Structure formats: structure tokens, C-alpha cells
Amino acid sequence: MSTYSIKDLEQLSGIKAHTLRIWEQRYNLLSPKRTETNIRYYDDNDLKLILNVALLNDNGYKISKIAKMAMDEMREEVVKLTERSLTHDDQIHALTICMIEMDEERFDKVLSTNILKIGFDQTMMNIIYPFMSKIGVLWQTGAINPAQEHFISNLVRQKLIVAIDGQVSKSNGKKFILFLPEGELHEISILFAAFLIKNQGHKVIYLGQNTPSDDLLAVYKLHRPEYIVTVITTSPSAEYVQEYIEALSERFSDTKIIVSGYQIVGQDLKLPNNVFAMHYIRQLKDYLREIELAPQEK
Template identity: 30%
Template structure:
């Protein structure tokens, strides 16, 4: 739970605006501490951030934005409608139980049922937990099954497409804190697995970082121009294929020489044997490590 001062700082918006939206439109309903101070949940902050994006960046007036938010909230509460599926909403629902049914729906090309299960997951759990505990393990499993020959290329592509679309829907929900450095995120040329990249990009977007996410198999040509034109300050690279390491190390060093102040963050098992001079850029795959890294980034940015 967060007090209004913390929320105002996180969202870079006046506390008076938060209180006004709360009073006039009931956009959030914070609880109160024993001393009477407002306390906001993670979901409250996400809703306020979404409204800020609509009003400040997309030119939507606040009353219309509130109506749009109400529709989004209704979608969060969607559960499977067919009678045969209602039994799926049961006591003790878990990440694993939803993940298993999503797996069956996706390899059966049943988009309607998969979307119903996704809506159920997001209505029951925090969105970051759904991505980390349901969707990421699901894609890893289907990828392994494809390599083993038990899942077809079409089935793997269908599942990957559905999950990737969900990531990009959430990328567009969060506003940007212009005080934070801009990040360029991609998988290097030859790298086809992007789940780690998508999870880290979601983490950054959730914290207000402006991210240019290029996805998988990104060629090196044109990166220098992009970095220069868009004033990129950090580059995030995700890689699982260790065979790509020599070329990627050469790319990082080339970018370092061209942009001496450019910072890097490297993630994925493909960097396991990275050269000693680049090891300081390594970042593990847990949310705890990401939170510590981001807290240090914020501190350095405030000092700067």
C-alpha cells in the first residue's frame, strides 16, 4: 500500500489532481490508515497511470477517460461464459491450473477459450504474476515441446502470437516518466526467443521507463543511428543462444566506443560466459534483482 505522496511522486502528477479525480469521478477508492491517511493499492496506481496517459498524451478529456477505464475494469472481471467452462472458476485456483488449461486451448487453436482463460487469470491475480507465473512458463513449455517434436510449428506460433499480443497491450497502458533514461531493448540477430526481453520490457514500462522494444532477431545495422536520433541512454540485450556471444560482445564494444556514456544491461543464459570486462552489465532473471537494479538506477538518476 502507498500513501498519496508516494503515488504522486511515482506518477509525476500533483496530489491535488489525484484527490480531485477521486472525489469527482471515484476513479479509485483508497483505504485509510489508522491516522486517516489515504492508502493506494498497486491496481489503484495502475489505473491512475492509465488515466494520466489518456489525458496527457492522447488528448482524451478526463470524463471520457473514466468511462473508458470503467469498460477496462469490466473486461478484467470477464470469466468464461459457456456453462461447460464455469466449473473452471473454482476455489483454490492456481497459476498451474490455469496454465494447464491455457496450454490445452492454445495447442488446440481455440482462441476463444484461451482468451477467456486469460481474462480469468488477470481477474484473479496481479498482472505481473500472470506474465511471470503463467505465460512465461507456458511459452517455455511449448517451446520445449516444439523442439521435441510433440508440438507443431503452427501450434508454437499460435501460442507465441497470443502471448506476445498480450504483452504489447500492457506496454501501451503505462505512462512515461521523462526523468528516467530511455531504453532500447532487443534480441540480437539470430536470437528467436524473446520471453525474457518481453518480461523485462514489461517491468520497465510498469515503472514509467520509455522503452523502444525491437523484439527478436534484430540486425546490428541501423542501431547506432537509432540510438543517436532517439537519445537512447541504456541498451537492454536478451539472449539464450551462447553461439551468438562473440558477435554480440563485438557489438557492445562497438557501441561503447561510439557512445561512451551508453549503459548496458545483459540478460539470458546466452551471456553465461560473457567476457570479464562486460560482466558488470549482467542482470539475473528474478523480479527481486530487477527491483534492486531499478532502485540503483533511480538513485543514480536523482544524483545526476
């Protein structure tokens, strides 16, 4: 079972730590535990409770009424709300609860409902990305265990693969090679990029995680794509990113290279002329709209 500080609860629920302390005292809403050194902490049950409370409170339920609800009653109300609500924050709360409970069926239902209502790409950009960004911070600080993070990532990955398979490339679409550098395993962003690219009718040659440089070169020589796309989250590390980008640029000098990821965004990098840094996923959508679908000469 994971443990959380009150700041963790604040970040996940959106309820200020000061408010949580007031609710503790006034309504006995939470029962924090203490370490041997007398430091307060909370567990998964506390997090689930606060996420439910936050969702109900945001939708007009008074805290005095919420505090009197049994957990089953509270959960039933939350399920009803998330099934009819279109608020992105409500859906992110619901997914966070699914993650804590490792509830695959409920997670799939929340995702599928949103995809039907607002479409796959809007669900990814407005719900999944903010949700994964939120839990990513807590995973890095140890507040969420690796099993929970892997559980969510694999479910999202499955959805992306199905969505990609449903897209059809056009005969005059441009060619894109998508890959992750050696040692890089964070695949969600590059998979979503593959979906967006295919959704615009372009052709995707997907190499995936941990691609050796020689393999990338071999595929490049075979397909001669107009574009190469990569996302650098952890590998190569910050001290080697500039060198890596320059090597890519030189090796594939006649191709446009799109780069993104934690080691790219906001970093003080000098990008070669054929390299474009993508700071937000929406930039890729805009970039793709600007590409004219012309007959290929290759």
C-alpha cells in the same frame, strides 16, 4: 495431429509415467497407439484427457470417479475449476489445453481472468513464463508442432503490446533501448521487459526483432540512452556470443548493457564492466527499483 511419448505426458501434466501406466491398466484411461516398430505413442486427444484428469485429481477428485466421466462432463468441471482457482499449476494446465485445442477464446478468457485477479506482471511471471518454458522444451523435441507454438506466442504477444501501450513514461525517466540481434526472433521476453520498464516510468525505445547493428548504432546516437537491453535466445549462437557481447560493450562503452536469454544464462561468459547478465525476469524488476528517477540531462 502431434504425437507424444509417455514422458511428454508426464512433463506436461505433472503425473508420473508410472502412475499413468497404472491408470491405463486399472481404469482403461488411455489407449496408446503403436508405431510400425511397436513403439507406444499418444495423440492430442490423449494429452487433453490427461491434462483434464490431472487438474481434477489435483483438486480432490478421485481417479475412480474421473475415469467414469464423459469427456464433455470432464471438460465442464475443468472450466468451473479454472474460473475459480488461483493455483498457478491449474491455470497452466488450462492454458495447455487451450493450446492443444487451438481455442483462442478460452485462452484469452483464462489470461484475462488471471490478469484481473493477480495483475499483469504476476500473470506473466507465475503463469505465462512457466507455461511457455514447459511447451518450449516439447516444441524443441518435436512433441508440439510449430503451429501450436506460434498460436500461443502470437496471443501472448498481443496481450503484451496492449499492456505496454497502457503504460505512461515519466518526464524524468531513464532511457532504455530494447532490441533483438540480427537473426533473433524470440520476442516475448524483450516485450515483457519493455512492459516492466515502462511500468516503472522509464522511457522505452523499442527496436524489436532482427535489429541490424548499424541501425542500433544510429538510434543510439540519436537518443543517447542510459541503458541498452537485449535477449539472446538463438542468435548469435553460443560460439559467437562472447565476441558479440564484447563488441556491444566496446561500441556502447558509456552505456549500461543488460543481457539475458538462453545463450547468456548459465554460460561461462566473461562480461565487460558495463554489461550485466539478467538470469531471471524478476531480476529486472529489482534492478529497476534501484534506479533513481532523476531529471535527465540529455
